[in-house]
Amino acid sequence: MAEFALYGYFRSSAAFRVRIALNLKGIEPDLKFVHLLKDGGGQHTAEYKALNPQELIPALVHGANTITQSLAIIEYLDEIVPEPPLLPQDPPGRARVRSIAYAIACDIHPVNNLRVNQYIKAAFGASAEQQIDWQKHWIGLGFDALEAMLSSSPDTGTWCHGETPTLADICLVPQMANARRIALDLAPYPTLTRIESHALMHPAFDRALPKNQPDAE
Numbered sequence: 001m002a003e004f005a006l007y008g009y010f011r012s013s014a015a016f017r018v019r020i021a022l023n024l025k026g027i028e029p030d031l032k033f034v035h036l037l038k039d040g041g042g043q044h045t046a047e048y049k050a051l052n053p054q055e056l057i058p059a060l061v062h063g064a065n066t067i068t069q070s071l072a073i074i075e076y077l078d079e080i081v082p083e084p085p086l087l088p089q090d091p092p093g094r095a096r097v098r099s100i101a102y103a104i105a106c107d108i109h110p111v112n113n114l115r116v117n118q119y120i121k122a123a124f125g126a127s128a129e130q131q132i133d134w135q136k137h138w139i140g141l142g143f144d145a146l147e148a149m150l151s152s153s154p155d156t157g158t159w160c161h162g163e164t165p166t167l168a169d170i171c172l173v174p175q176m177a178n179a180r181r182i183a184l185d186l187a188p189y190p191t192l193t194r195i196e197s198h199a200l201m202h203p204a205f206d207r208a209l210p211k212n213q214p215d216a217e
Contacts, residue, residue: 017074
């Protein structure tokens with residue numbers, strides 16, 4: 001199989017997701033570090049923009065293929081390395097896992113990422129405290145819904161769906177790390193914290209933690 005190269009940043013939750021998936025699949029990529037803050041942000045260089053015109057991370061290069069967007073990368077990995085599967089085999093199960101993952105990756109994360117915080121600071125003069133309040137509001141709103149979805153479903157097991165890690169857990173754990181970084185009160189989310197605690201006992205999740213990356217600061 002062709003070599004893999006992962007362009008990422010230790011604190012990026014989207015890159016965190018892909019690291020988990022790579023670990024679960026037993027793939028050791030060549031790590032390419034893109035610092036999102038130094039010198040105006042490595043994601044904005046001409047070299048990286050040629051790789052990913054969105055100027056976002058992660059990007060996965062596999063042979064002649066460059067794949068962007070973390071969920072697209074993870075599903076690509078799931079298709080080319082089928083074991084262990086990251087989605088259930090039954091259509092309702094696959095839809096449920098995707099709905100949990102998308103609630104995080106499409107609704108919670110995008111309004112809380114670096115470029116949004118940089119914009120509200122530049123355009124509206126948001127202070128560091130106001131930026132954190134913004135993040136707490138949107139993460140809390142999303143976590144309220146996730147806690148209700150997971151705590152009320154018989155399909156929730158040790159993991160978000162049943163007894164094996166899926167795309168849902170791959171999205172949840174990095175978002176929990178984001179919440180902890182801004183000191184969001186997690187007491188209202190016992191199901192989320194239980195799943196997170198279980199996940200972090202798995203080597204694939206632990207190895208993917210931001211603090212365990214070579215570029216961690």
